[in-house]
Amino acid sequence: MTDLTDIAPAFIDIAHRIVWATVATVDRHSRPRSRVLHPIWEWEDGTLSGWVGTGPTPVKVADLEHSPYVSVSYWDSQHDIATAECRATWHHDDDTCRRIWDAYVAAPPPLGYDPSIIPAWSDPTRPEFAVLEFTPWRLRVFPGSALLGEGEVLNWRAAAADDQPM
Template sequence: MTSLDRIAPAFVDMAHSIVWASVTTVDRDGKPRSRILHPIWEWDGVDLVGWVATVPTPVKRAHLDANPEVAVSYWTTNQDTCSAECTAQWYTDDDTRKAVWDKFANGPEPVGYDPYIIPMWADGPTSEQFAALRLTPYRLRVMAGTVMTKGEGAPLTWHHEDAAGLRPPS
C-alpha cells in the first residue's frame, strides 16, 4: 500500500490527462450501471476530492440514495489506467453548484470546459438540471501502461481503512 501523499498526485495527473471516466453506481437490487462522466479532482496535500458536474437524473439519484458509493475508472490506449472507489454526495445548494461550475469553467486543460455548452445548463449553475456530485475516495489505484505491457514497476494502490462514515474496503 502506498501513502496518499504519493498516489494522489499521480492519480490526479493521470485522471486529468485521460479526462473521461466510466462511473458505476449500484441500484437497490445490487445491479451495476455505468455511465461516462468528467470528474475534476483536487489534491490539497491532505485530502483528495473529486467533483462531477452532472444532471441529477432520477436513476442517478435513486442509485446513490440506495448506495452512496461509486467506482470511477479511467483507461487510455497506451494502457494507462487509474481508478477510485468513492463515497458520493449530492450538492444542490446554489453556493456549491456555483463553485463547482467555476471549477470546470476555470479548470486546467484538458479537464476545464465551458459548462454552458451543455444545452440543458443554459440557465447556468442554478439550473434545476445541474447538480454537483462530490467524490471522496477510499481506495485508489494507478497503473502506468508500462507496468502491464513491459512489467516495469508495480501499480500504486492506497485505501483508507478508518475513514469516518465510509464503509471499509473489502
C-alpha cells in the first residue's frame, strides 16, 4: 500500500490534467447515479481535499443525505485513471463558497474558469451555488502505461477507513 504523500501528487496531476470527473452517488433505493463534475484538489499539510462548486439540486441533496459517500473517477484516452472514494460534505457558508469560487478563477486553464458564466451562479453567495468537499478514504492511480507493464499502479487507503464502505 502506497503512502498518501506518494499518491496525492500523482492523483492531483491526473485529476487536474483531465479536469472533468464522473462522480457517483447512491440514491435512497441503493441505485447508483452519476454525473460529471469539475473538482479542484488541494494537498496541504498532509491532507488531500477535493472541492467542487455545484448546484445543490434536490437529487444531489437527497442522494448525499441517504449516503454521504461518492466515487470520483477520472479517465483519459491514454487510459490514465485516477479514482477517489470519498466522504462528501456540503458547504453553504459564504466564506467557503467564495474561497472555492476564487480558486476556480485563479487556477490556470483547463482547470480554472470563471463560474459566473453559469447564469444561476452569478455570485458565490447565491443559494444556487454550493460547495461539496470530498475527503478521500481510498485512492487509486493507474497510469495507462501500466497496461503495458510500464509505470506503477498506486493504491492508498486511510488507516481509519475500516468503518468506510468496501
